[in-house]
Each structure stands twice: as structure tokens, then as C-alpha cells.
Amino acid sequence: MPYILQTNHLTKTIGHKDLVKDINLHVEKGEIYGFIGPNGAGKTTVMKMILNIWKPTAGTIELFGEPLTPKSYKVLGRMGSIVEFPTFYEHMTGYENLKLHSEYMGYYHHGSIENALEMLDLTADAGKPVRNYSLGMKERLGIARALLCKPELLILDEPTNGLDPGGLKHIRDLLQSLSEESGTTILISSHILSEIESIAHRVGLIKGGRMLQEIAMKDIRQRRLSYVEVSVLNPTAAAFVLSEKLGLSSFKLVEDGKIRIYDKGISPQELSWALAQNQVEITSLAQKGETLEDYFLKMTEEENTHVKAD
Amino acid sequence: MLKLIKLEWKKNHMKRYSRNALLLASLLGLFLFALAFLGIANDPETGIPDTVPGLSGISAPIELFTSMSFLVFTSVMLASFIVSAYSNRTMQLMFSYPIKRQKILVSQMLAVWIFSFVALTLTKLLLYGCILAGSHFRDSAFLIDFTMTEPGFYIQLLLKSGVIVTMSFMALFVGLILHSSKAVLVTSFLLILLTQGNIGDFTLRNQVMFPLLLTLLSLVFAGLSVYRVEEKDLM
Numbered sequence: 001m002p003y004i005l006q007t008n009h010l011t012k013t014i015g016h017k018d019l020v021k022d023i024n025l026h027v028e029k030g031e032i033y034g035f036i037g038p039n040g041a042g043k044t045t046v047m048k049m050i051l052n053i054w055k056p057t058a059g060t061i062e063l064f065g066e067p068l069t070p071k072s073y074k075v076l077g078r079m080g081s082i083v084e085f086p087t088f089y090e091h092m093t094g095y096e097n098l099k100l101h102s103e104y105m106g107y108y109h110h111g112s113i114e115n116a117l118e119m120l121d122l123t124a125d126a127g128k129p130v131r132n133y134s135l136g137m138k139e140r141l142g143i144a145r146a147l148l149c150k151p152e153l154l155i156l157d158e159p160t161n162g163l164d165p166g167g168l169k170h171i172r173d174l175l176q177s178l179s180e181e182s183g184t185t186i187l188i189s190s191h192i193l194s195e196i197e198s199i200a201h202r203v204g205l206i207k208g209g210r211m212l213q214e215i216a217m218k219d220i221r222q223r224r225l226s227y228v229e230v231s232v233l234n235p236t237a238a239a240f241v242l243s244e245k246l247g248l249s250s251f252k253l254v255e256d257g258k259i260r261i262y263d264k265g266i267s268p269q270e271l272s273w274a275l276a277q278n279q280v281e282i283t284s285l286a287q288k289g290e291t292l293e294d295y296f297l298k299m300t301e302e303e304n305t306h307v308k309a310d
Numbered sequence: 311m312l313k314l315i316k317l318e319w320k321k322n323h324m325k326r327y328s329r330n331a332l333l334l335a336s337l338l339g340l341f342l343f344a345l346a347f348l349g350i351a352n353d354p355e356t357g358i359p360d361t362v363p364g365l366s367g368i369s370a371p372i373e374l375f376t377s378m379s380f381l382v383f384t385s386v387m388l389a390s391f392i393v394s395a396y397s398n399r400t401m402q403l404m405f406s407y408p409i410k411r412q413k414i415l416v417s418q419m420l421a422v423w424i425f426s427f428v429a430l431t432l433t434k435l436l437l438y439g440c441i442l443a444g445s446h447f448r449d450s451a452f453l454i455d456f457t458m459t460e461p462g463f464y465i466q467l468l469l470k471s472g473v474i475v476t477m478s479f480m481a482l483f484v485g486l487i488l489h490s491s492k493a494v495l496v497t498s499f500l501l502i503l504l505t506q507g508n509i510g511d512f513t514l515r516n517q518v519m520f521p522l523l524l525t526l527l528s529l530v531f532a533g534l535s536v537y538r539v540e541e542k543d544l545m
Contacts, residue, residue, distance in 0.1 A: 051406055054543045070541040077408030087399045089321050103317055104407040 002065065004029045004153055004185045005050065010059035012045050019045045020209040023059070027153075027187055027202070032179050034200035035189040042209040043189040047083050047157050050187075052076065064152070077105060080151035082159050086142025090131040094122055094141050097130060098148055107149035116144040119174060135162035143171065147178065154178070156188045160195055172199050220295060228261045228268055231284045232275065235259060241278045246271075257283075314409070314417035315424065322391055327425065334383060335433040338375055339440055345371055346441055346450040367455030372437050376430060377474045378502050384426040384478035385498035389491035391418045392482060396489065396544075405544055415536045419482070423475055430471045438467075473521045477501055479532040486535055 005027040012019045020042035027033045037043050048054040050061055052072055061068040063075050088097045098113045117123045120140040125133065133141065139162045146154055154175075160168050176199045178184045190196050193203075203220070205212040232238040235257045242248045242261065250262040261271065268285055275282055344350045346368055392415065395401040404414050438458060445454050456463055478498060485494030505524065 053402060053405060055541060073410055073540075074408050076406055079406075081406055083402070083406075084399075087403050089400065091323065092321060100317065100321055103313075104404075104409065106408070 002029060003027060003062070004064060005187065006062040007046070007050070008060045008062075010046065010049060010061060011057050012042075012049060012054060013057040018209055020206075023206070023211050024214070025204055025211070026214060027185060029185055030179060030183045031201040032175060032186045032188065032196075032199050034193075034196040034203040035187060035206065036193050036196075036203055037189075037191065037206035039191050041191075041206045043191075043206060044084060044157055045209075046206070047081075047155055047187070047189065050155060051079070051081055051083060053083065077149075078151060079153045079155060080146035080149060081155040081157075082139075082142045082146050083155070083157045085161070086138060086145065088130040088138065088141065091129055093127050093129055094133070094144075095126040097141065098145055101145050101148055105149045109150075112148060112150075116148045119147070120144040121170070136164065136167055139163060140167070140171075143174075147184075150182065150184075152185060154184055154186045154188075156186065158189055158191070160190065160192075168195065172196070175199060227288055228266075228271060229258055229284075229286050229288050230261065230271065230275070230282060231256070231258050233257060233281045233283065237278070238275060238280045241275055241280055245278060246274055260288075311413065311417055311420070314413065315421045318391065318418050318421035319425070322421070324425075327387060328429075331383065331425075331429040331433070334379055335429070335436055338379060338433060339437055342368070342372055342375065342437055343440060343444060346452050347444055347448045349451050368441055368450060368452035369438075369456050371452070372434065372441070373470065374506055376434050376437065377470070378506060380426060380430040380433070380471075381474055381478055381481075381502055382495065382498050383429075384422060384475050385481045385494045387422045387426060388419070388478055388482040389485055389494040391422050393485040393489070393491045393494055396486070397491070402544055411539045412536045415539060419479065419532060419535070422478075426475045426478070427471055430475060431468060434467055434471065470521070473525050476525050476528045476532075477505070479528045479535065483531040483535050 003026050005025065007023050007025045010023040010025070011021045023042070023046055025033075025035075025046070035043050035046070045054065049056050050063070050068075052068060052070070055070045063072075064078065066072075066075065068075065089100065092100070094117065095113060098116060102108060102113065114123070117126050120143055122137065122140055122144060125137060130138065130141065139159060143156070143159055146156065146159075156175075160171060163171065172195075175186055175188065179186055179199075188196055188200075196203075197217075200217055202214065202216045204214040230238070235253055238259055239251075239253065242251055242259070246266060248261060248263045248266065252260045252262070254260055268287055272282055272285055392401075395404065395418075405411055407414075438456060441450065442454065442456075442458055444450070478501075480501060481494045481497035484497040485491060487493075505520075
């Protein structure tokens, strides 16, 4: 699969501090890529380098199959972006700001500005100077500007700052339809995973300037299986009941007489009934499952342990 | 490039600058008119203008005051077009466009240069014209040491305007290095002292080579302001 955006060992050092180190991002065409990490993890630094605002200390970036050099600038015409908080010419109106953007991008398409304003629900405020806009309105105008010229790649750095829950949902729906209908590739960062969990096709987890993991959402859904955990006094007898009487195949003996059952076909009620029938005493029984948040937390902790072990 | 320059004008309060330039020209006009015809610079005892010996003509104060004020005016414009664009992060927006960074900066510098050059030239023409017209009705305290019928007058006027406006690029460079709009202003004041002031009898004002050298130097600084800008991080 061709990657529309790819970074190889991307590193940025300022002074003696590595802001990010060895970042390997792989974004496929048409997907929504969630770039997740706590504040200060280095998300903005990576995005600035992708947009050529900052130049990498080491490593490379490939955009649309071409390497990005410090002197590249034409490629910027295929991208739309918000990095940090969007800036505007505050004395000009929302409409004028978008018009100016079209001029600089060299994009002239009748009705595109009106359309972008409409999409972000800003039509009524288009004639007001931007200095009178609220934080949320500026954020929405920033998104309108980023997608105004029909970019192939949209780079959005925490675009949901300052939005209320309703606005948040609106943006999510908008991004999803852009990806599905126009095939726009979207790289979106957030420090709140749940915000983009529902729309992302792939997520990259970054912490402390290091990439922890990059994984497709469908793989995550498979990996973080829910299971029933049952503690029994006699695990051997219990295992016999599970496989022979109930015909289950996907279960695992863990420590201290605990058994995890991953089969979806059986409910906790049926399970306790069957075990009791066969004189296996149950000390506890619970349905368990990881949220995506848990999953990543675990990932982060594992990483920490590795770092300590190093 | 022309399109970029026009866009710079469009988004940078050109109405306000035009109004301010007009205001500045009017104030200078009033002041010089008073100097020539109302005798505000005259010595109370002798009734003769209190000037540096050898500079009894009216063109000297016209040149001095227009140069001083427009050097500051141009520097203010450069500070607001370029230096504050870095600090309020609109430059980051500009650098996200598919346009070479150097071209963006040069268009901004030219947008200021052209506007200031035209404004300064028109202001000078206005002042010289007013003084000349006034001298038909009243006696001037200063010597009318120019004629507006010779082409040489206009050539010199254009050249001098060009030198002054170009000089502000030095102030811009300092402002960019120090990331400070104030530094642009302070430098422009220092430039006035350097070029218009005198120490005892010595002044750089009348050296023939000096304006040429200054213009060259200013262009070098203008070049340095955009040198390798593509490869630098935008902080």
C-alpha cells in the first residue's frame, strides 16, 4: 500500500534536547490517522516538520511519494493544515480571510468559500471581523480554511480545542465524510483518545518524543478482547468442564486458579451454572474488557518498564 | 510578484497608512510653511533664520524633515508588515502556502518600499510646490534654492527618496535579528542621527559617496534578511 505520508527516524533536536526522536509514521491514502499523545509529547513538533515549518535534525519525510527537502514548497499546495492555534488577519472578516487564503493557494473555485463556511456553520458570522470571534469560532474558521482548497492531505493539530461537545461531534462527522466522500487523507492529533477513537482508521501513540506504537484500529479491537475471568478452587476440573461439557476452545489458565474465557458464545450465567453443576466451586466471576484508554495506558506502562530496564 | 505585493497591501491596513502618510505630509507642509513664511526659526534679535552656516536655503530643512519622518514611517511599516508577522504567527500561515519563502519576504519588503517611496516623493513635491507657490506672495525667510523647471531637480528628488526608503532595510534587519518591532524603530532613529546629524562641523549629510554607500549597504542588509530563509526553522 502506498503511503501518502511517511517519516523515517524523524528527529528534532533543539539545543541539547531531543524534542522528538526516531519517529516513524505511516499514513495510508484516504485514511484518518489519529496521532495521540499527552501534551508536550511532540505531536506539534512532528506536524511542524511535515509542513516544513521546522526542518528535521535527522531522519526524512516523504510526502506523496516524494522526499520533503528544506526547500520544498510546492507540495504545500496539496495540503491543508492547522498547527497550534490558527492565526488570522484579525481586522478582516472571516470571509475575507478565506478569500485571501484562496488567493495565496491559487485556488479559484466558484462557491468554495461559501461552501466551507456553510460546512463549519459560520455563514451567519462570515461578515464579522475575526477579532470578534469566540475561541470556538476561530477554531472552526481554521478548519474551514484548512479544507477550503480541497487538500489531499489534511493536517490538524488538536483542532477540537475550544469546541463544545456538540461542535466536537460536528467536526468528527465532517472529517469522516471528507474521508469517505472525497478520499481526503487526514492526520489529526489529540491528547484525548476518546475524541477520535470512533473515526480513526489507524492511531500512532507518542509519548516523551518517542513513538510507542502505530496500529490499525481494527487490530486494536481484536487485541483488546473482552473476556470472562473466573476463579475456581480446582482449575483442572474447571478446564475439563469448559472443554468437554461446554465445548469451549478459547480459554486460558492464568495464575492462582484463574481462568480467562474468550469465547463469545457463553454468558457468565451459563458458565456459573455449568461449573456449579459439575461441582467446581467458584470464588469469583467477572466480565472483563479493556477500553482503548486502558490498552494505551498499558502500552505506556510497558514502555516505561522497558525504559527503566534499559 | 505583483499579485503578492497587492495582497500585502490588501491585508495590511493600507487605508490607514495612506491616511497617516497624508497627515504626515500635511503636518510637514504646515511646519515648513511656517518656517519659510512665518519666521518660526528666525533669531528673535536679528530676524535671520537660525541655521547651520551654509545651509540658509529652504531645501535643506525640507530634505531633513521629510527624510527623518519618512525613515521612521517606513520602518514602522516594515515592523508591522514583517517583524510583527513573525511574532503574531501570521508568518507561519504565509509559510504554509506553496510560495517560496524568499518571494514572500521580498514581496512584503517591496510592498512597503513602493508605498513609502511614492508617499515620500509626493510629499516632497507637495512641499517644494507649496513653498514655491508661497514665495510668489510673501518673502521667504529661507533662500529659495531650487527650481522646479529643471529635470535635474526631479531626478535628484527621486534618488534621494530612494536612498531614504531603502535605508530602512537596515532597521528591518536589526528588528528581524532581535525579533523586535521596537528594535526597528530604535535603529531608524539611530540611522537619522548617523546620516543627518553633525559633530561639530563634520556631517555625513553632504558627502557625495555616502548615500551611494548607504544604499548599497542597505541592499546587502535586505539580502541578509532573506538569506537562507528557506532552510531555517520558523520559530
